[in-house]
Amino acid sequence: MINAGRIWDTWGVTALLLLLLLCTPVIAPGFLDIENLQSVLRESAYVGIVAVGMTFAIASGAFDLSVGGQLALTSVVTLMAFNGGGTAAAVAAAITTGLLCGLVNAGLITQLRVPPFVATLGSLFVFRGIAYLLTQDGPKTLPYEQIEAPFAKIGSLDVAGLPVPFLIMVAVFGAGWVLLRRTAIGRRTLAYGSSPSAARFCGISDTTIRVFVFGLVGLTVGIAALTYITRVWTADGSAQDGFELKVIAAVVLGGTALKGGKGTLIGTFSAVFLVSVLNEVLVSRGVESAYQRIVLGCVLIVALTVDGLRTRFAAPGSFRRASRPTS
């Protein structure tokens, strides 16, 4: 029973994803076409990349609500850098801006003692506001004349049949897995999320964890912005409104505990695709967008209800189990 529960924590969403994929030939003919699969992998990448950072944040017991604002601002700055200095400038600008946004959040939380939820809610508006300011005279764009620039190709290129944004996402997940499972800072993040006060007694510093976690979220936003902007070629202050909720939904659906202390990147990975595959299936069946939202909301609620039931009925020992990393 305990083993089944542990396996479910990590692999449950993956099992659901596989089940859904097995059903697609019947419920969504054409879904398994190569081009369609490539499209799903390509469009899920930017959500997945930020979901890696968000898994760390939630596992440490904090939300980062500002990722949508960070993505809009980073995308705008990246396009400005590209138009001014080409591909190298754009990549540098994306990483730097994302990282800076994350460090601003960390600063608000550690220096001004603002709770993460409130600090990132505030910075969400500030980041978006700056993005709006920078695009007052129209959205920033990747001009059509730049169609052959290496930067413009990032979003559309395939390597061995796999879209480049997806490969970047896989690399970010791989690095995240090593960080979470194989490094001291990853272990400390989980310990801190499990019980901040106990972690403090063990000599884990609040500041270190916050700077690490929010810096990491910012970094993933920077990388995600590169895959996003090279697919869509335009950005302004309104870009990806509601992005934070998409990312948080994927992380939570994946099995990372909202209370902190437990994080599963395998679950997050599968949940990102569970949402996008389900969405694709609904679209291909001609379901109206209003119903698509309702179905996705219901899946999230059902998944969390099931998780709640499991925790309630699980055998003793679940408390200890919940405090261990599960991926």
Next chain:
Amino acid sequence: MRTKKIASVALLGILALSACSDSGEPAADQKITVGFSVYDMQYEFFQKMAKGTQDAAAAKGWEVKLHDEKSDENEMVTGASALIDQGVDLLIISPFKPTALGPIIAKAKAENVPVIVNDIGGGGTPYDAIVISDNAGGGKLAAEFMDKQIQANGSASKNVASITCEPSATYAARRNAGFKEEIEARGYTVVAELSGNSKAEEGYKVMKDILAKNPDVAGVFSCNDPMGVAAANAIKDAGKSPVTDVVSVGFNADPEALTAIKGDLLAATVAQDPAAMGGLTVTLGEQALNKQPIQFSNAAEREVFNPVTLVDKTNVASIG
């Protein structure tokens, strides 16, 4: 183990629900398939545009694949690219973000698929043609109506005002330009031309200022209906009639404007015809497919104008 079952059953249930709305698979032969990526199907304007596109394509025996961008540039690029992947012969797109047309047009060019843009904007990309309402013509219709109504009112003043949308809305600016040209040709003077940034509250404020500085103004044209109705309210609040004292004309035939016209709270508006615009994109698409030259209204930007109609109290019942 039990939980796994619960989750699977729940998910299957949801999928079964979505599977209920089954529709027959169209027979796959060589007939032309057109992909239409639409801005957002929640809006009546785009529902009519989609209907017009589908009807025109059906009349030619074409198949239409509809894609809803849901007011999201990411969905716009993903879905429109997917239509090209699915092998459509022609892409019609009403873009949520014209500046995001780049990657779509690039893909279409690579696959040799002509692209007709319907409304909103072309984003500086090499599309084949763009259909937009005849905005300047609409402004001209507004001026003709205003002249007639001012004469019917017996007003001695030849002073009128014009309220514009935000400066970045280049197509909308043509409405005020068309209005100004025609009304001046009819011997009037545009004493005030101010921006209300497309917003009702700003339109109201701007109209109050105009009335304070030019109390004899005999008519006002607004670039959109929210501002048109707001300006008319400002006139009413100043104790004047928006029909018989200061002739107020809006643009777009929004439901609020139609209601206002019925209640004498607005003199007229100009209606776009999204269904006809949809039909026009299909016609132009066929010409592009057959490599026939397209008759542009404005060749420099590859624009084709769709006619608009004036709506006043005499025909408001037949609109909407």
